[in-house]
Amino acid sequence: MLQCSLFVLTLLCISVKDITGSWEEWWTYDGISGPGFWGLINPQWSMCNKGRRQSPVNVEPEKLLFDPWLRDIQFDKHKVSGILQNTGQSLVFRVDKDSKHQVNISGGPLSYRYQFEEIYFHYGLEDHRGSEHQIDHHTFPGEIQLYGFNKELYHNMSEAQHKSQGVVGISLMVQIGEPINKDLRLITSAFNNVRFRGSSFPIKHLPLSSLLPDTQQYLTYEGSTTHPGCWETAVWIIFNKPIYISKQEMYAIRRLMQGSQISPKAPLGNNARPVQPLHHRTVRTNINFNRQGVPVSSNCPDMYRNMHYTATQWPREHSMRYRSAEDMSMLQPN
Known part of the structure; x- marks a missing residue:
């Protein structure tokens, strides 16, 4: 009887250890382990269900707030190397942490320098879906998200993702067409090497700054990581060009x-x-419609006049529209 009890206790300990070590393997994007249940799978992920500053969001053009104090985004020009991995939930690139040169992200709405850490690839199986963020309820075929952590206040991503202003998320909307980003091919050419869960492939000398679209126009808001545990410590920057x-x-x-x-x-x-x-959060932008020759109603939110956040309606002529491949801009006044 004693031997039997010890055997059952051993099995129980092994099971608990397996459960504790496999949180990252349990969640998915559909069914009973999908986004609606992330906060129930792991108590540490409770913000996924209870948070009020969650991401992604739908950007409503008529509620954008122009902020004249938003600066240009600065990316270091260093090339990075790392591992591209199929995690079973996403395709993720993680930088080698022992690299001699790390890429810092600063400027824009950021008060600190952030060190690039990883890239997440979100995409649909059809062209009409795939991106997490939406623009006026429009979804793109894919979205590439670059994450970095606040290197001035914290030691690494694991610490920073739980702390105030700990994370920056850079959102690049993905469109099918021309001109194709040639530097992105360092990653896309490796897709066949990471076809199955757990497979990985080294990526060498990736010029991170070259992946960015050719624009300094962007939208920004305070939100969360879009994967568990949905920590509400992220400053999001969505570039206004796919x-x-x-x-x-x-x-x-x-x-x-x-x-x-x-x-x-x-x-x-x-x-x-x-x-x-x-939940009443403000999405700010550095796109100045006044300077683009568009007549602006006195109701248009503008931080030149309003030193506090407002959410008044823009006239319809200020709504953004999606442009052709030649235009490339996601958001432009009519």
């Missing part, structure tokens, strides 16, 4: 699978968390 990949590259990423080669399960795509309520 980057482009080819149909062949999109086909390749859509072939990635959630499972192993033995048990592939479902395709990895459609890995986007639904948009979350703004």
Whole structure:
């Protein structure tokens, strides 16, 4: 009887250890382990269900607030190396932490320097869906998110993601078409090497700053990481211009699978968390419509006149529209 009890106790300890060590493997983007249940899977992820500054969000153009004090975004020009991995939930690039030169992100709405850490790839299995953030309820085929941590206040991402102003999220909307980002091919050419869960592939000398669209126009708001545990410590910057990949590259990423080669399960795509309520948060922008020759109503929110955040309606002529591939801008006044 004693031996039996010890055997059961040993099994119980092993099971608890397995559960504790596998939180990262339990969550998905659908079903009973999907976004609506993330906060129930792990008590440390409770913000996923209870938070009021969650991401992603739908950006409503008529409620954007022009902020004349927003600066240009600064990226170090260093190249980075790291590992591209299929986690079973997403495709993730993580930088080598022992690299001699790290990429710092500063400027814009940021009060500190942030050190680049990782890239998450969100995409759909069809062209009409894929991005997490939306613009006037428009969804892009994909979204690439660059994360960095506040290196001036914290030691690493694990510490920073729990702390105030700990994380920056840079959102790059992905469109299919021309001109294709040539430097992004260092990653897209490796898609076939990470087709199954747990597979990884080294990426060398990635010029991170070259992945960014050719613009300094952006939107910004305070939110959370879009994956568990949804920590509300992120400053989000959404560039006002997509980057482009080819149909062949999109086909390749859509072939990635959630499972192993033995048990592939479902395709990895459609890995986007639904948009979350703004709860009276303000989305600011450095796009100055006054200077672009568009007549502005006296009701248009403008921090030149209003030193506090407001949410008044813009006239319809100030709504943003999606432009052609030649234009490339996501948001422009009519």
